[in-house]
Amino acid sequence: MKQCTRYGISKHVKKTSGFSLIELVIVIAIAAIVLAIAAPSTLTWLRERGVRNAADQLLMDLQRAKLMAIKENANCTITINAPAANQYTISLNGEVVDLGRYPGGVAFTNIPEASSGVITFNPQGLCTTIPAAILVTNQNGNLTFRLRVSAAGGISQKLYNPGTGTWT
Secondary structure (H helix, E strand, C coil): CCCEECCEECCCCCCCCCCCHHHHHHHHHHHHHHHHHHHHHHHHHHHHHHHHHHHHHHHHHHHHHHHHHHHHCCCEEEEECCCCCCEEEECCCCEEEEHHHCCCCCEEECCCCCCCCEEEECCCCCECCCCEEEEEECCCCCCEEEEEECCCCCEEEEEEECCCCEEC
């Protein structure tokens, strides 16, 4: 507060802005409680998002391999677990995709059915590997996607429902 004196305004001004230590501790405690409540659901969401993104990427890469086979007039193969576990290679361009880059421990699986090790498209865009399916799951195994390729080259993506044992 400013005070008037005989010689003008005093330089003694009381500052009332800022936070007290108690206010700061209360805000930090509330933030910690909110984070403790939100952290488990955020981690679950990240695990699920990782496997969904990996399945979407694999779907696009299967479509791309089919189109490369047609364009280059040569067979194009996607080989899973090559050159290392949880990686796949696209033969015509030599690209390697690592599932480890996705959050949530994304991996290939053979549960509830076997995955194909190799899927090949011929120059007409037809799949020469029948049956052709690749399964990807997250670390808990509670979210599994199947990417299936038909003999005609059609590509579909399904989510496994462990409660009913069906693909949806």
